[in-house]
Amino acid sequence: MLEWLEISPELTLVATATRAFRHVPQAFGVDPFRAPMLGAGAPETTHWLLAGAIAEAGRAFHGWRTGTSSRTQENEPVSPSAPHWAYRLAGYFHTTDATRRLLPLVARRFAASGRRALASWAEQKISEEAGHDQLALRDLSELGYRARELASALVPARAAAWVALFEQLAQADDPAGCVGYAHALERLALLRGPAEVSAIEQGLPQGVNATRCLRVHSALGSDPRHVRSNVLATAASSADERRAIVSACHSAARIYFDPAFDDDLDLRRIEARVLAFQEHARPVTLSRGNPNPIQVTK
Amino acid sequence: MNETWLKIITRAWNEPAFRVRLLDPKQTNDVLKEYHIDIPDGISYEVLEDGVKGKHYLVLPPTPSDDGSLTIDNFGRTAQSGDPGF
Numbered sequence: 001m002l003e004w005l006e007i008s009p010e011l012t013l014v015a016t017a018t019r020a021f022r023h024v025p026q027a028f029g030v031d032p033f034r035a036p037m038l039g040a041g042a043p044e045t046t047h048w049l050l051a052g053a054i055a056e057a058g059r060a061f062h063g064w065r066t067g068t069s070s071r072t073q074e075n076e077p078v079s080p081s082a083p084h085w086a087y088r089l090a091g092y093f094h095t096t097d098a099t100r101r102l103l104p105l106v107a108r109r110f111a112a113s114g115r116r117a118l119a120s121w122a123e124q125k126i127s128e129e130a131g132h133d134q135l136a137l138r139d140l141s142e143l144g145y146r147a148r149e150l151a152s153a154l155v156p157a158r159a160a161a162w163v164a165l166f167e168q169l170a171q172a173d174d175p176a177g178c179v180g181y182a183h184a185l186e187r188l189a190l191l192r193g194p195a196e197v198s199a200i201e202q203g204l205p206q207g208v209n210a211t212r213c214l215r216v217h218s219a220l221g222s223d224p225r226h227v228r229s230n231v232l233a234t235a236a237s238s239a240d241e242r243r244a245i246v247s248a249c250h251s252a253a254r255i256y257f258d259p260a261f262d263d264d265l266d267l268r269r270i271e272a273r274v275l276a277f278q279e280h281a282r283p284v285t286l287s288r289g290n291p292n293p294i295q296v297t298k
Numbered sequence: 299m300n301e302t303w304l305k306i307i308t309r310a311w312n313e314p315a316f317r318v319r320l321l322d323p324k325q326t327n328d329v330l331k332e333y334h335i336d337i338p339d340g341i342s343y344e345v346l347e348d349g350v351k352g353k354h355y356l357v358l359p360p361t362p363s364d365d366g367s368l369t370i371d372n373f374g375r376t377a378q379s380g381d382p383g384f
Binding site: 013014019020021022023026028030031032033051052054055056058059062088091092095096099129132136158159162181182184185186187188189191213214217223226255256257261262 | 303357359362366367370373381
């Protein structure tokens with residue numbers, strides 16, 4: 001059993017039941033992977049094809065990371081300052097709010113085209129994700145910010161790109177790609193575990209619970225189960241639908257890995273923008289990246 | 299590339315001399331280069347005619363190496379601020 005997807009004329013992803021790998025199509029003659037994927041899917045191969053699409057996006061921007069070499073200092077969890085975390089929470093708000101806005105449209109479109117299994121997947125997602133758009137706002141409020149105002153004013157570049165992609169997929173002739181978008185975000189969320197949550201909490205004022213949104217969208221939340229349901233929904237889809245799903249998954253993963261969307265590198269500027277929305281006095285430690293860390297009370 | 303290959307096939311069917319050159323392993327690369335096909339150093343092509351005397355060829359794609367395997371977890375925290383929240 002094999003599944004595959006042409007990423008470009010020079011690269012095809014191929015998945016077996018135990019791995020995914022890159023295949024460079026032969027320029028001439030017979031190469032079975034030059035033709036679009038045919039036939040039914042299976043959970044094992046679909047799992048690896050989706051995993052391969054995400055990993056290939058990472059490889060494209062950051063090269064190979066294999067075995068123990070992945071545990072570089074670059075990959076160690078970092079503790080953002082509270083204002084920096086607030087900026088990132090604004091990103092969480094925008095992507096989760098897009099889920100609330102767009103999933104009902106996607107469900108209706110699947111149902112209208114008679115695709116009951118995909119409609120059921122979307123309906124299940126609507127139920128599972130209900131209220132999650134409020135989590136980032138609650139975290140922002142907990143940090144002492146005017147949450148709704150801050151989230152309306154600040155749109156991190158990566159979140160904006162994800163929302164734009166989701167809107168495009170939801171309105172496409174075939175919205176099947178939305179499954180791949182959801183899978184990419186939920187699978188990537190699983191890469192955040194207790195170490196990442198702990199690192200972020202260390203940068204926040206003591207006693208402040210502002211990691212509700214992160215915990216839900218991490219390996220500590222319900223995303224492991226959601227990822228499994230995405231794989232099963234994809235595997236049960238037609239070959240054309242699976243190609244659309246895995247392609248969208250790859251596109252969403254590229255946004256995650258693309259350093260062009262790292263718009264929070266200028267922490268001084270980010271923190272200044274965020275602090276304008278502070279509602280009540282709460283001591284804030286600014287980022288370690290600043291030459292002279294200072295306590296600010298507004 | 300497929301279009302170029304189709305042109306070569308068509309010409310081989312119509313020009314016996316060209317067909318002979320194409321099928322000659324010592325000349326195949328030169329024929330392909332005449333069609334502006336970039337052939338890296340150390341690579342040689344061989345063209346086999348399918349179906350002659352009832353003999354058909356199946357091409358086994360290269361066996362993937364472990365170096366080409368794709369896994370997610372090693373890329374996990376590369377984007378420190380890429381917060382995926384569906």
